[in-house]
Amino acid sequence: MTLPVTFVEVVEVRRITPRTARIAFAAEELPDTVGTAPDQQLKLCFPRPGQREPVLPARQDDPMGWYQAYLAIPEAERPVMRSFTLRRRRPGTRLVEVDFVLHGDTGPAAAWALRAAPGDRLGMVGPSALYAPPVAFTEAAAAADWVLLAGDETALPALATLVEALPEGERVCAWIEVADRAERQDLESRADLEVEWLYRDGAAPGTVLTEAFRDAVLPEGEPFVWLAGEAGAVRTIRRHLVERQGVPKENIDFTGYWRHRLTQDDAPTAEDLADAQERVAGY
The missing domain is CATH 3.40.50.80 (Nucleotide-binding domain of ferredoxin-NADP reductase (FNR) module)
Structure with missing residues (x-):
């Protein structure tokens, strides 16, 4: 089973509480069979300073091979990666929703989410039924x-x-x-x-x-x-x-x-x- 590796683009940002942002992403590619079960993990890849979008690991047939491909990216270009749980995949679409806890401007994910706007691009590894x-x-x-x-x-x-x-x-x-x-x-x-x-x-x-x-x-x-x-x-x-x-x-x-x-x-x-x-x- 191949783990999805794709770019995602912000289409909507909502504050569902004062400290939680729910961000909807449109995935460039996402199999119809993933993202529909509860408690599915995914990883988001954030661009390095100066990059419009992150460098993504090459796809692998081995579902765990993506991590070796990630480590093979030169350190100066390697994206910062953080783990999240998929909150929802909107039925019949490639739109996925991820909740971000806004705990200040100290971490890469929270700092990015504070400024996120439609058109911003990240990388996504997963979700996958392997981890559901x-x-x-x-x-x-x-x-x-x-x-x-x-x-x-x-x-x-x-x-x-x-x-x-x-x-x-x-x-x-x-x-x-x-x-x-x-x-x-x-x-x-x-x-x-x-x-x-x-x-x-x-x-x-x-x-x-x-x-x-x-x-x-x-x-x-x-x-x-x-x-x-x-x-x-x-x-x-x-x-x-x-x-x-x-x-x-x-x-x-x-x-x-x-x-x-x-x-x-x-x-x-x-x-x-x-x-x-x-x-x-x-x-």
């Missing part, structure tokens, strides 16, 4: 007594697609940490969904969510848990659920999307590598 877990997720959710989804605003795009995919009658709780009340988003679901919004109001990222778990009395029955967001908070919550709440490790799907005070370009820490090894073992 809808069958495993929905089967695990159906086998559990109830479902718990938890994360911060970086997890909201994936979380929203997951609750949209769950069937009627599924009991689902979502705990979501955001900066303040203005960052709430409407979530649509056929499931029996209860949402608990948690506001940082100036607190450090992840602290409000971890405190909520520390003090929580969970519903009866065995849950299936999906966790995503700041890596340290995800790690702490997972340990609490396993060690204090008795949730089996295999019932927790967890991902650290970002790291406080570190970027995606920084080397993984020992804890990052241990988390990755546990995720692989869980699959």
Whole structure:
């Protein structure tokens, strides 16, 4: 299965909250079969200073070969790359929507999104069904007594697609940490969904969510848990659920999307590598 590698062009920019921009891109090429499942990852390639558009890696027949092709681009020309979750592909089109958390002018993705306008061009690697877990997720959710989804605003795009995919009658709780009340988003679901919004109001990222778990009395029955967001908070919550709440490790799907005070370009820490090894073992 070939991973899509294509240019995308901005066609629409909307502020869905004060700190979140939803940007619609028109892809030059995108197979009809991708981008329709929940929780699909993609990577956006941002141009270097002075470039109108980024240099993209050459296409490969091997679905993982694109990364070696990316590394083969001379460093001075190699695009800055960041990972995102596809929020939506508009049916019957090559239009895709991606949500950007606007956390200031310090990171390449947020800085670009603050100034994004129709006509701006990026590169996109993915999305691909290779990285979409809808069958495993929905089967695990159906086998559990109830479902718990938890994360911060970086997890909201994936979380929203997951609750949209769950069937009627599924009991689902979502705990979501955001900066303040203005960052709430409407979530649509056929499931029996209860949402608990948690506001940082100036607190450090992840602290409000971890405190909520520390003090929580969970519903009866065995849950299936999906966790995503700041890596340290995800790690702490997972340990609490396993060690204090008795949730089996295999019932927790967890991902650290970002790291406080570190970027995606920084080397993984020992804890990052241990988390990755546990995720692989869980699959």
